[in-house]
Amino acid sequence: MESNSDGSKWTSDLCSGCRVPRIVLANACPNLILEAEVQSKFLGLGRSVKVSARCIRTHKPVEEPEIGCGLCHQPLTGFELAEGDE
Numbered sequence: 171m172e173s174n175s176d177g178s179k180w181t182s183d184l185c186s187g188c189r190v191p192r193i194v195l196a197n198a199c200p201n202l203i204l205e206a207e208v209q210s211k212f213l214g215l216g217r218s219v220k221v222s223a224r225c226i227r228t229h230k231p232v233e234e235p236e237i238g239c240g241l242c243h244q245p246l247t248g249f250e251l252a253e254g255d256e
């Protein structure tokens with residue numbers, strides 16, 4: 171028997187409500203990592219995509235992916251030297 175319980179399976183209807191294309195258009199920051207997660211709504215009535223973003227330069231979550239972390243667009247400071255790799 172096949173199971174339909176795999177809530178993480180990707181289907182095209184998810185993309186219609188997905189923010190990722192808009193984010194990519196608005197923000198070309200190469201340091202931005204987008205993470206998409208399929209979330210089931212209450213009682214399985216439809217699904218949605220939760221998009222989160224983080225910056226590999228600041229190692230911090232980005233609250234507004236369309237805008238960016240706010241650091242990568244600024245002139246270089248001593249930030250990267252102080253931060254190191256990990």
Ligand SMILES: [Zn+2]
Nearest residue numbers: 201225239242
């Ligand atoms: Zn950044």
